[in-house]
Amino acid sequence: MITIEKKLQLPDTYPLERIGKLEDLLFFDIETTGFSGDRCQLYLIGCTYYKDNTWNLIQWFADTKAAEKDLLDHFFDFLKQYKTVVHFNGDGFDIPFLQKRCKHFDLPCGFSGVSSFDIYKKIKPYRNLLGLDNLKQKSIEQFLGIARTDKYNGGQLIEVYKDYLMTHEQNLYDLLILHNEDDLKGMPSILPILNYPDFLEHPFTLSDQEIVDEPDANGHFRHLLKLTCKSFCSIPVPVKASMAPARCTMEKDQITFFVELTEGTLKHFYPDYKDYYYLPFEDRAVHKSIGSCVDKDARVKATAASCYTKTTGFFLPQFEDIWEPVMKQEYKDKMRYAALGDVYLSDQAALQKYTNAILAYDRVGGGYRRRPLTPPDMRFR
Incomplete structure (x- = not known):
């Protein structure tokens, strides 16, 4: 396993105190060899966090297949310091995937006691109102006027990782690490979308x-x-x-x-129409206590519609x-x-x-x- 740590300069795009105390928030994103947590492998976990008055990045990379268990151990040990995980569609993919990989390795899954803040789920109710074609991160970036070009998507990088496992070439390693880093750096750019649920709720x-x-x-x-x-x-x-x-x-x-x-x-x-008469010549209903005085030829039992x-x-x-x-x-x-x-x-x-x-x-x-x-x-x- 390879661990990468560095300091980051991230833009202040959204008041994160609306989510929680800054030092309690852990942003994370994972890279996998497929969608199934039962059959596919986790090969990279990246996190950004605020400490010592600056933003920091930490990544755990599985340079061999056998290193996957170490990734899980290190991530969940690191997670113990935080109260809230922040992610994009992590409730739908990242967290269930990690839970299945923990089960595969018979490891405890340390999400209990940690709250989850899913940017995707927060904006999902407002998709139609905002006129979004879909809720992909790229669509949100376009809505916010952000121009960011991805050379590769997660699916294309699966083959890159497989090639890396066979060759350990530096350029393949750099590509995998930088893609995950760019995704984490890109997360602050879409945080302004959270102003819409804040505004409306x-x-x-x-x-x-x-x-x-x-x-x-x-x-x-x-x-x-x-x-x-x-x-x-x-x-x-x-x-x-x-x-x-x-x-x-x-x-x-x-x-x-x-x-x-x-x-x-x-x-x-x-609603209590059985207590009323309908007066067809006057086109209205009256309570039976009053309608009983009306000539029988000028009244009928009221229905729900009359x-x-x-x-x-x-x-x-x-x-x-x-x-x-x-x-x-x-x-x-x-x-x-x-x-x-x-x-x-x-x-x-x-x-x-x-x-x-x-x-x-x-x-x-x-x-x-x-x-x-x-x-x-x-x-x-």
């Missing part, structure tokens, strides 16, 4: 709300609720996302939501039930609404719940029908 502060008019493709004006909110952190690259009937723009520490309002007559459906009262006005789409009463166009419609006068966005908890629901709506889907709008008189509490 913490409460926003409402800084402005207004109704704005916007022309559609036919030149007709529609009316939208515009919410301008602030976050505690900034994002590196602006993002625009659409989740009809809403959209949002994110830039620096600000997110702006535009939600299209609906004008017309909507229905509030009562047990409603109606309200006319302007309505805000609700992406989950926040404000009561909940209004719908028809009983089976997925999209729900709240009458504009019932919306209290000055309530921080309601604001956060509503903005979170908008951002999640693109992932769960739903239906929406547009209605023509006329200029309203709208006020917010």
Whole structure:
């Protein structure tokens, strides 16, 4: 086994204290001869860590097949100093692979008591929102505007390692070591992507709300609720996302939501419909305590779909039930609404719940029908 140690100059790209104490973090990446931890070999483990006011690199390289067990021994002994491992898709590949190799050699696997921070898993819920084709490290680098060229990928280096085992040529060794080092050096460059979950998972502060008019493709004006909110952190690259009937723009520490309002007559459906009569001539339901006074020819037993009262006005789409009463166009419609006068966005908890629901709506889907709008008189509490 060969051990390589050196000091590094790494850029300060992200406030790592959001993950944990700097001295408690261990970044790591492994190189293997394949994907299966049962059949393939581990030949290189690389780590970066912060100590004595500087970044350091340590690598353990299996210069023979027999050295693989030594790599595992040294890595897990080194890991005892740290509380958190940081990696890219390590929960999906690196850690399970190491666990299987430990089992193969009948070694204890020292990840117990160590927390795992997977950059890949942190950003996975926001792939669609950020418009990422996939979650490969290269795609994230492109999103962040980082230009980095890999001469070889991990698969190509498998053959390089096999050649090294037969020849022990220095140029092959250098290639293997430098590839792993470059991957570890490249990890700080993608850390700014973590600002997006930080931005989206913490409460926003409402800084402005207004109704704005916007022309559609036919030149007709529609009316939208515009919410301008602030976050505690900034994002590196602006993002625009659409989740009809809403959209949002994110830039620096600000997110702006535009939600299209609906004008017309909507229905509030009562769940205990067996306690109601439907009055077909009035197109509404009344409780049996009142409906019993209505002529029998003017009432019928309400059903789930006919047990409603109606309200006319302007309505805000609700992406989950926040404000009561909940209004719908028809009983089976997925999209729900709240009458504009019932919306209290000055309530921080309601604001956060509503903005979170908008951002999640693109992932769960739903239906929406547009209605023509006329200029309203709208006020917010």
